[in-house]
Amino acid sequence: MTAGPLILVAAGGTLAGVLSGRFSPRIWLASTVAGVSAALAASVWVLAGGAVWDWHSAFRVGGEPLHLRLDAISSLFMALLSVVGGAGAVYSLEYWPDSAHPRSARGGRAWWSVLVMSVGGVLLSCNGLHFLIAWELLTISSYFLITRDRQRSEVRAAGWLYLGASHAGTLSLFAYFTALAVSTGGWELGPIHGHPELAPLFWLALLGFGVKAGLFPLHIWLPSAHANAPSHVSAIMSGVTIKVGIYGLVRFTGWMPVPQGAGWVVAVLGVSSAVLGVAFALAQHDLKRLLAYHSVENIGIILIGLGFALVAAEHGNAAWGLLALAGGLMHVWNHGLFKSLLFLGAGSVLHATGTREMSRLGGLWRAMPWTAGLFALGAAAISGLPPLNGFVSEWLVFLGLFDAVNVPGNVSLASVPALVLLGMTGALALACFAKVCGVVFLGRARSAAAGHAHESGRLMLGPMIALASCCVAVGLAPAVFFLAVSRAAAEWNPAWATVGGPLSIATIGYANLSVVVVGAVAVSYLWRRAGGTGLRRGLTWDCGYAAPTARMQYTGGSFAGIINEWFAWIIRPTRHENMPEGPFPVRAGFDEHSPETVLEHVVEPVGRMVIKASSLARRLQHGRLQAYLLYIVAGLAGLAALVLLGGGR
Amino acid sequence: MIIALESAVRLAVWLLLAPLLPGVINKVKAWVAGRRGPPVLQLYFDLARLWRKSVVMSTLASPGFVAGPAIAWVALAGAAMLMPLGPAGGAISFKGDVLLLVYLLALARFCTAWAALETGSAFGGMGAAREVSFAVLSEVALITAVLALSVQTGNITLSEMLSLSVGSGAMLLAAGLFGVLLAENCRVPFDDPNTHLELTMVHEAMVLDHSGPPFAVILHGASIKLLLFAVLLSQVVLPVGKLSPLAGTATLAGAVLAVTVCVGLVESLTARMAFRRVPLILTASFLLCLFALLLALKGGA
Structure with a gap:
């Protein structure tokens, strides 16, 4: 067959x-x-x-x-x-x-x-x-x-x-x-x-x-x-x-x-995509735009794997090359699964509230518990947290890079920054998704639209549940998926077909499984205990304000503020401040906008220059016959000069 | 059977001994200040009291408010089980277990931040934002330290990495990791666990609205994390795994106590740093780990 x-x-x-x-x-x-x-x-x-x-x-x-x-x-x-x-x-x-x-x-x-x-x-x-x-x-x-x-x-x-x-x-x-x-x-x-x-x-x-x-x-x-x-x-x-x-x-x-050296270029592009992708994501206020920048980040992680696989192939190091490539290829799957889940979750939010602006959302878990739970699972997966799939592939890439560091020579020195920045990417992604989950799903609704949200129907939740199950499956049975991915790696470089995979991938599966089981037991036990001791509901304390308004909550912009400052050199946010003045300030405001730096500061200026140059060149063509005759005469004169002065060969 | 029993004993040791450390720190602080201070076992009493108390939950909070601390505690306990204990080694040990440990700590952080954001309180938001932002730098320092150990020993299994630890960069690494320990466990100069001004807190600001058993779980988890870092730091400097079981255990216990006393001394002798300077000290920790790494790389070549 x-x-x-x-x-x-x-x-x-x-x-x-x-x-x-x-x-x-x-x-x-x-x-x-x-x-x-x-x-x-x-x-x-x-x-x-x-x-x-x-x-x-x-x-x-x-x-x-x-x-x-x-x-x-x-x-x-x-x-x-x-x-x-x-x-x-x-x-x-x-x-x-x-x-x-x-x-x-x-x-x-x-x-x-x-x-x-x-x-x-x-x-x-x-x-x-x-x-x-x-x-x-x-x-x-x-x-x-x-x-x-x-x-x-x-x-x-x-x-x-x-x-x-x-x-x-x-x-x-x-x-x-x-x-x-x-x-x-x-x-x-x-x-x-x-x-x-x-x-x-x-x-x-x-x-x-x-x-x-x-x-x-x-x-x-x-x-x-x-x-x-x-x-x-x-x-x-x-x-x-x-x-x-x-x-x-x-x-x-x-x-x-x-x-030669292509692997290094791919790896450098991968590292810069990973770190800058997540840095730009942190600065976004639009839920789907934020997710889009995370795609740049994850493509970076995949390219780190591929880049180091190319380096390994160039230097004949099969063992860690296979790990890096398998990690990158598995991240293709994993990112495909959890990012689709997250976009579908963002779609549910948009469908229910009509806005992608995170500063208008909040408290959605009450109206949309399924969407909130599934989005949280996707968020944990994309942050590379065990027991989910993102962790497995990042772990493989990490393992490949660690083995690369332990190979004597230049490869070792060069993989150190990649490793450190990959670790940084993981922590930044976690910060970003803590922000998204908190601002969108937790706390109190920041607008009327968010207050009247409704849960999506079966046709929207079903696909999200299916994708979430895939994320969990890869996390719990990584050895099975690793086998499939290493077949692809062997297809990429047939010389690597015989290299054995890391046996500890199965152990990761068991560790993930035990986190799930023990975590479920602990959650249900603590929930029962909290209920058993007499659970009461009260207002959020918040320094004694008895009637907090939704606008007192921390916003996404302030949540990411600390990290945004570290990356302000490339994000180049524009701020409009209207500071409160006098003892009874009438109006005050602050808003911050993060442009797409490469587009607005590189591509657009270059494009404008090209258009300017072209419109200058266009003046040569204006439809006046006399001028065209002049061009011909000038051209002929130029050619004649070239022939006469150039030796006339 | 033996393995199950051994794991159970190991877990019990971690869970029972962990709350001792904050007590020791407080005793040291009291001793430096010339006070009698609370008993060393105070956290045990607090935990028992909290466990019996009833819970007040914000009207805005979802079940995640309770689930978050529970999962964070499981992640921290799991990370503790991976950490080798001197001659006894780790409960399970495999290639790349150190990365699982780092990511379990991240899982705990995610869950704590999630629970902090549940109430919609601006303090919860501030605390969580600071926690996850500073963690970026401390995770970078931690990964660099792990790299240095890995280069020294040519291995990425925790028990192997920590067995051969007296390298040329051990002191640099210890200094760097001590900074990470202080930051990750929210101690002075990064955070003041005793402050009463919410605006300046990190960890305490996140747990302001927690009460009863979930709060007990949070406090216990935090003490496990402190013990975890103290054990890691001790084993980075001392090759405990090579000693005989008795001597190794005694050395490890002594070293952990010494680290704890140092934390108490730092807390007594310095003030909390302004928030703007926190990234600078964490960067310094990272640089210390980086120099240790460069030394290890140089030594290897």
Whole structure:
């Protein structure tokens, strides 16, 4: 048996989804769920050690024969696509229904299926041309999904920025695949050995895939796109489509020769994405924008793993290279799971209150206990806390880096800062999610909208529960998932197939399990004890104020204030202060806004300069014939001068 | 069977001895100030009293207000079980257990901060914000210290890392970790557990609204954490694991007592630092650990 029939069912189901999305939500849901289930089964089959599915067809698309391949690396991403694609589809029926969005819901369903299909196409194609076609389809379908709500100007602006940035990346990929096709003589992709002259092409791939993945200086499109898209779209974009950029990097660093020192560049980009991503996240006031910056952070953690794996491959250190790569790849899964969960949770909050501004939320746990609990679980997972999945993958990356430090030589010195900053990232992420959970779900409602919130229905909670269960499962049985991930690592570097994994990964599973069991016992015991001694409810003490108003609560901005000050050099917040004056101050105010530094302080000034230069050049073309004749005469005179003075050869 | 019994005894030792440390610190402070001070066993009495008291919960608080302290306590007790005790080693020991320990401490921090934010009190917010912000720096220092130990011994298993500990950088490391101990356990000069001004507190500001058994669990957890750091610090300086069981246990106990007395002395002789300067001292702790790490790297090459 091979995965072939399952892939056929998956393709059929997704295609049926594309066609039925506009007409019938039920048929669309059924076919999408059937399609992603088949895709999940196929990827599990390959990851569990089944045969790699490799399909050559005589059928030609764009003049090239179709060649599809599902190996361990593509299965890893395919499994994530299936889980998030299915969960988001179920969620969207309640979150973005026809009744509330009669115009955009139908198209949204169809584009969702197109997105799932194009990601599947990118993961399966073994032909550069088909890869680019699927890639472009992915970009366009994401654009239409982001701009579902395009009456609002900020949504249009976010979509436009996404489209522009993505195409800048795609341009680089065009150059990459074309150069590859020219030097290998065909569009067919696969492992290439003995062509060291192809190594410099890696930089083109890094640029192209880096824009999609949203690594630090290339992430400019990501915060606004993720914040303004409908939440299920944010979930799949953050959970899956940015991972496609990682897929490209993993895939082509495995198949192609890599220039010397590439691993270090990837690791440095990873470290800067991780630290700065979380630093920017802390400064945000918009719930979904904050989550979007955490994607930058987690992509950084993944890239630290990949970067050190590249370094290990260059230096021939299989043991810790495998750990770093396995950690990075497992973090692809984990981030996909908990970030989708968090975006769906943020969607529930937005659905119930109509605002993403954290300073208008608060006390939501009472109205939305399920959402609050599930969001808290996702928050603990993304902060890398045991017993959940984020801890397992960060632990693996840490272990790889620790082993790298203990290898004598330059690698050792260079991995020290990576380790220290990775530890810092974890603590910062914890600070950030303590802030989010506290400000959004705990305390008292800061606005009327938050006070009238309601819990989401089954179709929205169900997918969140499913994603949360996946997070717990990876935390409790890491050895099983490690086995699957190490198959992908062996596919990346076949020489690493025989390296044994760390035996202590199973112990981590047992430790996590005991934290869960003992924690549950302790919580129930303490809860009973607290109830048994006579539990009374009273007002929050708060220094004796008997009637506290909601505005007295600590805000998200003040919570993150200490850390924001440390990173003010790059966040560059703008403050508007209106200090209280006189003995009876009439009005006072303070507000702080954190811009997207790279976009507003780098890309926009450069863009303005380019536009200025172009408009200067444009003055040359004004439609006056006499001037054009003058240009010709001047040009001829110049050429003549060149010929006469240059020796006239 | 033997393993279960051994773990039970180990857990009992941790849980029963931990509340002794704050008592010792208070006794030292009283002694320096020329007072008689509360009895050394005062925290035991307090815990017993709190455990019998009824709970007043804020009208705003969710069940997380009680669950948070419980999970934090479990995480701290779990971290304690990972910490080797001189010749007895750790309850379980595996490659990378030190990272589990660091992250269990983080779990405890997350749960405490969560419980602090439950009441909507601005003090809870202030305390939690300070706790998680300063923890960023102390975690960085802690990771650096772990790295230094790992480089010294070529290992990342706690019992191995702590067995060979007298390296050239041991004193630097000890000084750095002492700073981390003071910050993580909210002692002077980072925080004053006895202050009565909520605006200047860290840990106490977080637990202002707690009462009864959950508060007892919080206090007990905090004492476990203090003992944990004292044991870690002692074993970084002294190769306790290499001594005979009796001598090792005696040395470890003596060293933990010495660390505790030092905490009491620091508390008696210095004042609490202004908040703006806290990051500076923590950075100094980090730099001390970093120099120890550089020494270890140099020695290894």
